[in-house]
Amino acid sequence: MIPAQFDYAAPATLDEALSLLAEHADDAKILAGGHSLIPAMKLRLAQPALLIDIARVRGLSYIREDGGRILVGALTTHYEIESSARLRDICPLLPECAASIGDVQVRNKGTIGGSLAHADPAADWPAAIIALRAELVVASTRGERVITSDDFFVDMLTTALRPDEVLREIRIGVPPARTGQSYMKVHHPASGFAVVGVAVSLTLGVDGKCSAAGVGVTGVASKAYRATQVEGALAGSTLDEKTISNAASHAADSTDANGDIYASADYRRHLAVVYTRRAIAAAVAKI
Amino acid sequence: MARYVGQRVKRTEDPRLIKGLAHYVDDIRLPDTLHVAFVRSIYAHARINGVDTDEALKAPGVVAVFTGKDVSEKIGPVPCAGNLPDLKVPDHRVLATDRVYFVGHPIAAVVATDAYSARDAAELVVVDYEELPAVVDPEEAARDGGPVIHEKFGSNVAYKLTAGEGDIAAAFASSDRVIKQRVTNQRLAPIAMEPRGVLARYFPGERELTLWSSTQIPHLMRTQVALMLAIPENKLRVITPEVGGGFGSKLNVYAEEALLGWISMQTAKPAKWIETRRENIQATIHGRGQVGEIEIGCREDGTLTGLRYNVVADLGAYHQLLTPAIPTLTGLMLSGCYKIPAIQINVTGVFTNKMATDAYRGAGRPEATYVVERALDLVADELNLDPVEVRRRNFPSPEEFPFKTATGLFYDSGNYEGALSKALENAGYEKLREEQKRARDEGRIVGIGVSTYVEICALGPSQAMPAGGWESATVRIEPTGTVTVMTGASPHGQGQETSFAQLAADELGVDLNDVTVVHGDTSIVQYGIGTFGSRATAVGGTAVFVAIERLKEKATKIAAHLLATDAANVAFNEGIFSLKAAKGKSAAAGDGTAAKDSDEVPEPMLPAGQDPAGALPEPAEGRTKVTIQDVALAAHLGRELPPDTEPGLSATYFFEPKNFTFPFGTHICVVEIERETGEIKFRRYVAVDDCGRVINPMLVDGQVQGGIVQSIGQALYEEVVYDEMGQLVTGTLMDYAVPRASMIPWMELDRTETPTDVNPLGVKGVGEAGTIGATPAIVNAVVDALSPFGVRHIDMPVRPEAVWRIINNSDE
């Protein structure tokens, strides 16, 4: 219940935060909403020497549109995304995914950037970020770089972020017209995390065929992944029931699935297939 | 007279609780308090070669670090009150010495000036462990040849017990069918929302130790801790402030309670320990933990002939207060609400490298009800009868009460058919079955589960209890007319501050707000037993009721004296004593010396506690009526008392019940299962419970609802899981699933009311009914749903994966 001691800094600017991080990269942690980090610290599973609280850095919490892209600041809370009327219109997968995270209190405080940087294998955001082919803008004193969602998640609790880097922004292309999206999840009865979570974004071309398909799966393996075979099977198809079903059946192909007392690896793979099919069907229904 | 009893009276304890102004143990602040953090075993079974406390002792704020070596000779063993023939009782010291026996076993106590420093220093204690093979599976523990936990006993069997009446072998031999099924009642964690906690304060001058403890049994704790610490019992005061739920987990005396007292005595400062949730799941008792085989015999028409339950009880590494006794309650309740001529239970209680099991809501009875109600459904399935019909055929009729079971009990009263019929009607059972048929035709998987239960409550006659089965009450009317009720029961959420006040207010004709119910302080309240076993109202409430009757007898005598008449001439109604005879005449019926003949309207009743001048009001003279407040004042002033009457207006009563009570009911559950995933969804939940006479229907509903949801937890979600190394897999609420608001159905509740003659109130108790009746209804519904797949039984918690595997592997 009681974390170990640490030093604390609450810089006012990102540059200041980045300098601090560069200086203490080995034993510092960035604190955003704290809803991934603080529980680990309370169990003393994480014992950083320095916490750099970026919550007071101005300009990291926003939902903006810019030239066909949606820009979400890393400090934007789940609740802000969940309750964004604009996002509901132009990219409903984001609010839908946000609404399925934890509970009201967690969504009020937890941030999208914090969740992504923590990379819990059962977190919800990674599935959506992968389905949306988001770009993640990361900053350090060395400058900024962009990491694709496919490259961002490396392994359980491990991302492509270098020790001196901070996730600053998530960029998503505004989904074109005739796009349908859905996030579907099996909640773990105790933790509320995803036993399986599937995010889907599908666009229908003028020819009535699927012109773009994004399918991200979380909860199943040690990291969230893109269901490439599912996407491949959907792309170019008419998204009929049979195609959807066939496509979804590949949701957990070549996946090393996790097992626990609630759901074995087999069952998780099965759930991935079922929930992928359902999420695709729900997305199609919204086109 | 019943202005309050039977009504949905809002709770008097609520204002402080909804404003955040109530005091739980951790809310009590004493200056200079030291804080204790524990170093606990990370292994299930290990030899301890050494405990290095040097670094911890040097850490900032640390006052002391105590290990088993420091305290084992100083503090007596953690007590076990279970008294069974040939019971093996391991020596259970408050801190481990050379061995640890379960994950969470306390090894060292770090004492520091604040909780943060104590935790930091606890991280610096180095324990040199030598890991030993762990005994985890209870059935393996019962077999010879494996590792033995307590070597001096030579095996892991703590006791074997056979109970029951009737010739079971003959009964089975003469049965048309005998059905067997392996059943488990998995380990559960009680998870009271407030973890345990102790604050101890020792005054060396007065040699007085006070313990504030989150417990259900302040007096029993006082006795036991005094013995452990070898201090006079009358120098130990136990106070239970607000207690944030217990469910049996605080019906115990734990190592920490004695140890904190001892630490305060050593340091002469207050010492506090508040359990974390991880400690709570590791080292507060668990419930259930039975695995066995049920055998039931019947005739072709469904008449039951005999029942046998061979069960291994997973006791854990040590006995806590009632650990070995819990399975015996299972044995007692194996007749369910049925006529079964021969019953036998064979219990093997085994030690395992886990936390002790003990009383968790229901404590042995949910286990019994579960196996019996599952068995009844097996009979129905075997004979192709409706499960309702099988139950009906075996009920004793209301005329057969008191009904003697083959487990040696006398059920006090019951109308099982009445509760069943009402539940069937409320649920629309016939229609549900029709809907189920239609649903099945559509390919849907729908199940209806019925459970008709009886439970044993109001524990109980002292003959059947390890430490007294009575309960006590003192009722006092203060000089200003307010009423103080002191109960030996120790409610912790059940609402007896309100329900006992309802009783007292009605019986004494005073306003509810003028009654204060005091409990949970051994220096204020006369010795009591505590709140558990659905006993507080049936036994404790009866003590209150009888104490009031006695107090009224005395008050009537005083009133008669004030009215210058005989007690026989005085009527008491709504708080007013008046002359029974025609108005105006009989006031002079006595010798005429004490009261003057008068037609005057009596003085208005003085509102309780309100005297503008601050002085005690003088009793009015020359009256035909006196209020109970007048009488109280006269009793305290002592000037106008009848001869041979003690001053004061107070009565104490210790109520010894002549029997248990046996509430009962019917629960009906409808579930639908998602074919693709095995996910279980509730469609309906209907319950009719009969807990005898009801004092506050709102509180009864609350008890039933809470109980049902704990049942849902056992049926579908909860399980304390240890892996093969004895590591606790479900060590936090991230893994141990307590039901949330979104996981449960709307509960449609109703009642029948069959009073008992065990106590004058006619109340039976309701605290555990939901947890006893509901679990089998839910599992029966799931099994019913899956019956087209050839399923007759499924183990709890019924996780979707297991259901999915059944559906997936079948060719329906």
Place this chain on the structure above:
Amino acid sequence: MKKSVRINVNGETRESEVEPRLLLVHYLRDVLGLTGTHVGCETSLCGACTVMVDGRAVKSCTMFAVQADASDVTTIEGLASDGELHPVQQGFWERHGLQCGYCTPGMILAAAQLLERNPSPTREEIRHGLEGNLCRCTGYQHIVEAVEYASKAVISDK
């Protein structure tokens, strides 16, 4: 090492020097003596420690006091105004929404947040809105009814 924080708690500005690791719940309970906020788990799951920070219900066990610097915090002790119970408090009393009372302060604050955002929730929405709060006593049904009561009271007030 210690940091100074200035936090407005229940309408009163409080200034303290705190260790950075001091959890907000411990700050409220141990530094300010506001013990109505409870601790029921270590893993941000039970909601007993729920308070409002800048108008949002959060779990005060999953926040350091330093993070609340310059914020407005409302705890259960500050929910009633001028001695008048908040409608949710009233609802919990009227509908027997509590037994042992330990989860109640957090549950009430979560329910208050729910009604602020959705003044007329359905039963299902109430259950969903209270997912962050565990109660082991009531089985939640009376809590749902308490929130319904409060919802009606708030609406009839307007």
